[in-house]
Amino acid sequence: MPAKGEFMTTKEFSQVVWDEETIDDCRQIIRLAVREDLGQGYDLTTLALVAHDARGIARVVSRESGVVAGLRPAELALVEMNTGTTWHSFVAEGDSVHPGQALAEVSGSTRDILTAERLILNLIGRMSGIATLTRRYVDAVASTNAHIYDTRKTTPGWRRLEKYAVTCGGGHNHRTGLFDAVLIKDNHIAHAAHNVSRAIEQARDFLAKQDDRDSSASAMIEVEVDTLKQLQGALAAKPDIVLLDNMSYDELRHAVAMRDATDPAVELEASGGINLQTVADVAACGVDRISVGALTHSAVSLDVGLDWADVTS
Secondary structure: OOOOOOOOOOOOOOOOOOOHHHHHHHHHHHHHHHHHHHOOOOOHHHHHHOOOOOEEEEEEEEOOOEEOOOHHHHHHHHHHOOOOOEEEEOOOOOOEEOOOOEEEEEEEEHHHHHHHHHHHHHHHHHHHHHHHHHHHHHHHOOOOOOEEEOOOOOOOOOHHHHHHHHHHOOOEOOOOOOOOEEEEOHHHHHHHOOOHHHHHHHHHHHHHOOOOOOHHHHOEEEEEEOOHHHHHHHHHHOOOEEEEEOOOHHHHHHHHHHHHHHOOOOEEEEEOOOOOOOHHHHHHOOOOEEEOOHHHHOOOOOOEEEEEEEEEO
């Protein structure tokens, strides 16, 4: 068995980082958000009340304890909006913060800061909420060998940003999309009228025929089962991962024993309705991975606000 924090297999899903692909997704989200707020017009309130030459310094402040994510997207939003403001972060993505702590400072045109205020707070609040919830799950299984994974239950268009937030919270990313791994689910098997082992073999044959220059040729194969009988067939076909869907604690323990006796290299992932009250007990059953849709679909935004440090008219 692996040491704590190590994976049995050298294969892993690609992990979302702050790279050009994530930045491009973020830019598109920002452009839509700006259109939602400004349309083809302006910030009427700010133009009416704030002089064009007013300057200011404002700080993004956390109103509650949590884990920070979204600082890089917020800074990018100021660039995309052509504000000409200066951004300085006081903390790093993934840092724990307390109520009243300043996360970042933005200085420049008061009009530009006010116009961008809600967008940067939405980005930081949403992503920090995901990072904070993820950290709670990660901490709950810290004494076990299990790792916490997200799912594709993400806000349309926000997937890379939300998965990036999961990594800021210490979690791991499951497959980013349908393109980067094989995940054989019950509906695939039912439609093709295959048993589990045959479905795995067919997927492996398909990948073997792909061009070596195509990343799909080395894609991971995971299969979902919901009974121990299905697990037996899956283990015989040696996929990379078997997803144990909605199994009881006793079934999970039996599944781990079956895997250990058959092929310890196959990783086991538990999924299905797992929450903060049950995740530690699931991890204690001996599974390697726990996927939790709630990380992204049920996270509550962290309460952050913008406070003026200095305003010059």
